[in-house]
Amino acid sequence: MPDHMPVWAWILVTALGSSGFMAFAGRIADRWLARGHAVVRKADIGVELEKALAASPTIKVMGEKLNRDYAHMAHIDRELREFRLTQLRQCLFAHPYDQNSHQSAIESGEEYIALGGNGVGHKRLTQLEDNYAQRVATDDWDYTHNRP
Numbered sequence: 001m002p003d004h005m006p007v008w009a010w011i012l013v014t015a016l017g018s019s020g021f022m023a024f025a026g027r028i029a030d031r032w033l034a035r036g037h038a039v040v041r042k043a044d045i046g047v048e049l050e051k052a053l054a055a056s057p058t059i060k061v062m063g064e065k066l067n068r069d070y071a072h073m074a075h076i077d078r079e080l081r082e083f084r085l086t087q088l089r090q091c092l093f094a095h096p097y098d099q100n101s102h103q104s105a106i107e108s109g110e111e112y113i114a115l116g117g118n119g120v121g122h123k124r125l126t127q128l129e130d131n132y133a134q135r136v137a138t139d140d141w142d143y144t145h146n147r148p
Contacts, residue, residue: 088112
């Protein structure tokens with residue numbers, strides 16, 4: 001302890017400079033500032049926000065609209081899938097008129113089956129593949145006779 005500083009000043013400086021005292025003073029200040037106000041912990045902010053939003057009439061209306069839109073989109077997705085299956089079925093069952101259309105029909109058949117096409121599509125794809133293999137083996141690309 002220095003000779004020129006009184007004892008009481010030395011104790012005061014030591015107490016105020018310690019981290020324990022600062023933590024204690026911080027708690028006292030927090031309590032004093034929070035008096036009369038509800039204190040919400042950081043972890044509870046998300047829960048409180050969700051409660052407030054759930055009670056909002058605007059959010060309820062928006063939720064109903066979104067649910068309706070999601071149902072409509074699901075309906076559109078089903079219709080698009082059915083439309084795609086119809087397109088693939090038409091290409092699969094059309095008679096090929098050259099090598100390119102034959103390959104296109106085989107690719108359509110593979111996609112048709114991958115999307116859940118029926119058993120008749122399986123048979124037609126097998127027929128097209130067998131006929132294509134025969135044409136490759138014989139190098140016969142004349143589609144005016146022996147159409148698959």
